[in-house]
Amino acid sequence: DAGVTQSPTHLIKTRGQQVTLRCSPKSGHDTVSWYQQALGQGPQFIFQYYEEEERQRGNFPDRFSGHQFPNYSSELNVNALLLGDSALYLCASSYSPTGATGNTIYFGEGSWLTVV
């Protein structure tokens, strides 16, 4: 049973560039959330996708956008990269967008983004 998979695992971008990160949810899951984890901090919620729509959004600027495909996989796009965007980007999946008890969220290993 494949868990949450993310690609690429590491990448380096230049300030001002754009980046796309990809995520395939755990089998049977239909909801994908993205988190940003800066060094020394906990993951911060970026947004959540369900039924190919953005359902919830954290406190992140519009430079951060996403997409969910019919097969439930998802992409995170960040435009006009800033040095401060350097972080580990985590994808998490669950079987529902609701916070039902027991609806555990599973994380991928993350994509390390370095902006220089």
Add this chain to the structure above:
Amino acid sequence: DQQVKQNSPSLSVQEGRISILNCDYTNSMFDYFLWYKKYPAEGPTFLISISSIKDKNEDGRFTVFLNKSAKHLSLHIVPSQPGDSAVYFCAARPSNNNDMRFGAGTRLTVKP
């Protein structure tokens, strides 16, 4: 705004002893709480959770305690093992959505 706080960035305990990791939250809308464990180069792994209708949940060596009036929860690991050495994140969310808020994490080191 840091709605979930883990005030101890690190904790070191001897193998076989109890590890106690603490977490405080400020948002009264939170009613489901989770602990995740994270090894280097891996994503967070779900460990244990507790609903606000309970004050204790136990799973093997891991027990989570919730004190709603104090907005405080703790994770107890007994007995601690060297393989438990990792960063532990406390997370909280409302029951009606998956917008989880995480603490900054506590790095646990269990010494043989």
